[in-house]
Amino acid sequence: MNDSAGNLPDLKPLAQWYVHRWHRALWFLPLTVGLMGLIAVLLVRGSMEDPRANYEKSRAAVAALKRAPVPDEQNAWLVYERARGVRVIWVGHSDTDPQYKTDGESEIFALEDVQIHWKDNAAAIALLHSAGDMSECDMGLDQVANPFSLPSLLNTRECANLLAIDARCQALAGNHKAAAKSLRAIRRLARHLETQPLLLNQMIATSFDAMVNEVFHAIICFDTPSTIDDLEAYKHALAGPGEPFERAARCLKYESAVFLYTFDGAAAGLMKPQTRNPPIGMMPLWYGSDRNCYLGVIGDALQSFEQHRWPEGFDDSIQRHQRGPSVITHMVGTTPRAWLALFVTEERARVAVTAAAFLQFRAKHGRDPKDIGDLVPTFLPQVPMAALFDTPVRWTSEPLNDSADRPYISTFYKDRKSIRIYTVGLNGIDEGGNGNYMVVPGENEPDDATFYIPALERVAK
Amino acid sequence: MIPLQCPPLDAGWSRRVLTVLALMVIGSFVAFGSNLKHVHTGALVALNAFALALCAYYFWLLFRRLQCSLVELCLVIGMLGNVEGILLTTPSLMGSPGMWALLPLSAAWIVAGAVKSSAQCALLGITAPLRRAGMLLLNWMLLASPALLLAGGVLYFGQHMAEAFISRGMAEWGFWMIPLGALGCIVGVMMEIRVTRAARALLGASAS
Numbered sequence: 001m002n003d004s005a006g007n008l009p010d011l012k013p014l015a016q017w018y019v020h021r022w023h024r025a026l027w028f029l030p031l032t033v034g035l036m037g038l039i040a041v042l043l044v045r046g047s048m049e050d051p052r053a054n055y056e057k058s059r060a061a062v063a064a065l066k067r068a069p070v071p072d073e074q075n076a077w078l079v080y081e082r083a084r085g086v087r088v089i090w091v092g093h094s095d096t097d098p099q100y101k102t103d104g105e106s107e108i109f110a111l112e113d114v115q116i117h118w119k120d121n122a123a124a125i126a127l128l129h130s131a132g133d134m135s136e137c138d139m140g141l142d143q144v145a146n147p148f149s150l151p152s153l154l155n156t157r158e159c160a161n162l163l164a165i166d167a168r169c170q171a172l173a174g175n176h177k178a179a180a181k182s183l184r185a186i187r188r189l190a191r192h193l194e195t196q197p198l199l200l201n202q203m204i205a206t207s208f209d210a211m212v213n214e215v216f217h218a219i220i221c222f223d224t225p226s227t228i229d230d231l232e233a234y235k236h237a238l239a240g241p242g243e244p245f246e247r248a249a250r251c252l253k254y255e256s257a258v259f260l261y262t263f264d265g266a267a268a269g270l271m272k273p274q275t276r277n278p279p280i281g282m283m284p285l286w287y288g289s290d291r292n293c294y295l296g297v298i299g300d301a302l303q304s305f306e307q308h309r310w311p312e313g314f315d316d317s318i319q320r321h322q323r324g325p326s327v328i329t330h331m332v333g334t335t336p337r338a339w340l341a342l343f344v345t346e347e348r349a350r351v352a353v354t355a356a357a358f359l360q361f362r363a364k365h366g367r368d369p370k371d372i373g374d375l376v377p378t379f380l381p382q383v384p385m386a387a388l389f390d391t392p393v394r395w396t397s398e399p400l401n402d403s404a405d406r407p408y409i410s411t412f413y414k415d416r417k418s419i420r421i422y423t424v425g426l427n428g429i430d431e432g433g434n435g436n437y438m439v440v441p442g443e444n445e446p447d448d449a450t451f452y453i454p455a456l457e458r459v460a461k
Numbered sequence: 462m463i464p465l466q467c468p469p470l471d472a473g474w475s476r477r478v479l480t481v482l483a484l485m486v487i488g489s490f491v492a493f494g495s496n497l498k499h500v501h502t503g504a505l506v507a508l509n510a511f512a513l514a515l516c517a518y519y520f521w522l523l524f525r526r527l528q529c530s531l532v533e534l535c536l537v538i539g540m541l542g543n544v545e546g547i548l549l550t551t552p553s554l555m556g557s558p559g560m561w562a563l564l565p566l567s568a569a570w571i572v573a574g575a576v577k578s579s580a581q582c583a584l585l586g587i588t589a590p591l592r593r594a595g596m597l598l599l600n601w602m603l604l605a606s607p608a609l610l611l612a613g614g615v616l617y618f619g620q621h622m623a624e625a626f627i628s629r630g631m632a633e634w635g636f637w638m639i640p641l642g643a644l645g646c647i648v649g650v651m652m653e654i655r656v657t658r659a660a661r662a663l664l665g666a667s668a669s
Contacts, residue, residue: 034566
């Protein structure tokens, strides 16, 4: 080494080396790829984190979610399992399978095959009713050992279907109190699923709540109860779980804790899918920024739910928190539809209860109330409010020309007058009770949560 | 810069070995393009082998066949320490075997820049230590400029297509990397022309 280089007698080898550059030009290609990788690391380095350190914390957080064990005699889940064991499956033609017709016309439940199927399942239905009366439910799942372990949701769905069949058959036979008991048992099954509030469980529970609303809607159309007592029984069975914001927040906390545990475990190579698998082989590059973005988005949503307001734009929230690659957060960004379904179902439960009270008023006074306030306090403790907006439930008897509502509703009310009890829905706009039968309507579609009851003239006939 | 002896600066076989390894890296992407798992494994093995060989080649040139001033040596050591230190202390980087290739590749970039700078200084007759240090910094920049240009283009123009991978902040960086990389490429080409002309003049003079 010299402090400064001096003049040299022979630079020919150096000049030759410099001029023959074609080999070096080829080497330059992979070198450039490597340098691009270096630039990527430098760009996201500030947000990179050690997944092993996070894994310990997130594991402890999931372990803390574990509930105290429930004694077998108080555990509804064991009774549900017994019910599944004695359940008789449908062996008739798929066209008349009643489990797919519970929100349809009544004729199907009068078929001999369906009546036999219903009676064969009496033992299972009795067990499901008794499970619904139990307050505790422990599915026996260990989220630490198996983070996203779930019960057999198909079996659970079949239990709910069986109860819905029972409700329709009982209503057809005029046993509305028994029908209401089955609807209540479906609601209880949904609440039991929520004892382990992973997002998927929450979505299934929401679908059971939606099933209760739809079965009652069909009963009102085709097997309308007329006594105040029957309607009172339905009203109690229909009462939704309420507290949609609290339920959404609870589910979000649980789901995010389990998700972070899985995400940290996968990034640390301690849990499948491990980092050596190719699709997430670059995970260290985006793990930290993705995790922080996810935490920011979930934090925003939680804050909104805790303040009883709908989160303002999940996409905006992602943009606000994204500091680098955020692959998983963009995937999770689709879950707002799950929360939308929860709120839509809650709205529909509220209008269903109001409809039952409305029919009670009609049964007592022989006329319709002038407004919803007339139902208070005899039939409702207070004027029911929408789940998302601070607006009361409304009703209208204005004809609806172009309804995008449920097919059986459109058919039933094609030549009949109806009254629509509704809330303004998620868009906050009063669309005159024009709703959509989809669980989550499209962006520009009318989305009033609507319940149809026959107009008084129809009943008078 | 002092070539110590008159024989060729490097052996022909060493260049060929490196070229074969570089072709293997490119080939691993082409051959296994539809299979991510094989690209991952193939690129990992080939890129690591190439990067290590490239390091060895340039280190050998720098320390066996060339000499640099103390200022340059300090800069090389400082740069190596910083870049490798940044990579080694980046959380979770060591958890991904694919990232190991970055260590020798960054070292190769630093030493290649030093070798090229030494060669250019000798051919252009630059001897003042500070000017040689400036040439060293410039060469590192010039070597990285195509990567800057490409990475900037991907970040800036790819953000709309892959916003899950590229944040807005990264796209803003990309916006500045494009002109910087383009400028580097232009300066690099001009420098190559100038140095090559000097080298050819030298070779022509010695032949005559």
